[in-house]
Amino acid sequence: MNADDALVLLRISNLNKNFGGLQVTNNVSLDMRAGVITTLVGPNGAGKTTLFNLITGHLTPSSGDILWQGESIVGKSHWQIARCGIARSFQDLRLFNHMTVEENILTVMEPASWIWQPGGRAGRRAREERAMDILARTHLLDKAKTRAIDLAYAERKFLSLARIMATDAKMWLLDEPASGLDRGSYELFLDLLRTEVRHGVTVCIIEHNLDIVIGISDRIAFLDQGRLLADGDPNTVLNDPHLAAIYFGEQAA
Ligand SMILES: Nc1ncnc2c1ncn2[C@@H]1O[C@H](COP(=O)(O)OP(=O)(O)O)[C@@H](O)[C@H]1O
Ligand SMILES: [Mg+2]
Incomplete structure (x- = not known):
C-alpha cells in the first residue's frame, strides 16, 4: 500500500446499477480520502442520490465494488454499514x-x-x-x-x-443539506462543516448552489446520466465549458 492509498477511506470501483433497462450508475470509480470535502454535482436525475444509496446499503450494486478502509461493504445491510462509521442524511430529512x-x-x-x-x-x-x-x-x-x-x-x-x-461517524454523506437555506443559515452551516472536517470528519455532499459548492469543496465530482464526467480540483471542474453547458443547460430547462 503506498502513501496515497493509506488516505483512502472509501473506494468506489467500477460501480454499476441498473433499474430494469435503465442504467443509473455507469462504471463509476471514485476515491474519498480522509479529511477531504468532496462535492457531488450534476443535473437532476444524474444518479447522485443513487450513489449514496449504493454506498450506504440502501441499494445493492448490479456490479462493481465499494471498499471501506480496504474492505468490501457490498452486501452488508444499511445498519451494518452505518455501524462501520458511514452516516448519511436524506433529502427528506x-x-x-x-x-x-x-x-x-x-x-x-x-x-x-x-x-x-x-x-x-x-x-x-x-x-x-x-x-x-x-x-x-x-x-x-x-x-x-x-x-x-x-x-x-x-x-x-x-x-x-x-x-x-x-453517531460519531467518520464519513458523512449529506444529500442536499443546505437546499432552501437562507444565506445566514448556510454560512453557519458551512462554518460548522469546516470545523468538523478540521476535527477529522470526511464529507461527501450533494449540492446545487454554486456559492456553496465554491465555498466548501476541496474537490468536485461531476455526475451526468450515471457517469462520472469529472473528478478533481474545483476550479478546473467549474471552469470546464462542457460541464457548465450540461449543468446550466439543465438548470435553465
Ligand atoms: N428505485 C428506483 N427505481 C427505478 N429508477 C430509479 C430508482 N431510484 C432512482 N431511479 C432513477 O435513477 C435516476 C437517478 O436518480 P437519482 O439518483 O435520484 O438522481 P439525483 O439524485 O442525481 O437527482 C433517475 O432517472 C431516477 O428516476
Ligand atoms: Mg437526489
Whole structure:
C-alpha cells in the first residue's frame, strides 16, 4: 500500500446499477480520502442520490465494488454499514417529528458506547452532556425541548446534521443539506462543516448552489446520466465549458 492509498477511506470501483433497462450508475470509480470535502454535482436525475444509496446499503450494486478502509461493504445491510462509521442524511430529512430535538439526538447515539461509559445514571448524564454540546454546535440549544415538527425549516436541517454528529461517524454523506437555506443559515452551516472536517470528519455532499459548492469543496465530482464526467480540483471542474453547458443547460430547462 503506498502513501496515497493509506488516505483512502472509501473506494468506489467500477460501480454499476441498473433499474430494469435503465442504467443509473455507469462504471463509476471514485476515491474519498480522509479529511477531504468532496462535492457531488450534476443535473437532476444524474444518479447522485443513487450513489449514496449504493454506498450506504440502501441499494445493492448490479456490479462493481465499494471498499471501506480496504474492505468490501457490498452486501452488508444499511445498519451494518452505518455501524462501520458511514452516516448519511436524506433529502427528506427523516426526523422523528413527534420527539423533541434532544430526544432525536439521544436516540441515534451509538448504543455500543454505553458499554464503556460508566453505567446507569452517570452514563445517561454523559450522553445528555454530549447531546447538549452537539445542540450548541448546531445552534439548537434553546430548542432542546421543542418537538421536531415545530421547528423552522432551517432548524430541521440543522437537527438532521446534529443527528449525524451524534453517531460519531467518520464519513458523512449529506444529500442536499443546505437546499432552501437562507444565506445566514448556510454560512453557519458551512462554518460548522469546516470545523468538523478540521476535527477529522470526511464529507461527501450533494449540492446545487454554486456559492456553496465554491465555498466548501476541496474537490468536485461531476455526475451526468450515471457517469462520472469529472473528478478533481474545483476550479478546473467549474471552469470546464462542457460541464457548465450540461449543468446550466439543465438548470435553465
Ligand atoms: N428505485 C428506483 N427505481 C427505478 N429508477 C430509479 C430508482 N431510484 C432512482 N431511479 C432513477 O435513477 C435516476 C437517478 O436518480 P437519482 O439518483 O435520484 O438522481 P439525483 O439524485 O442525481 O437527482 C433517475 O432517472 C431516477 O428516476
Ligand atoms: Mg437526489
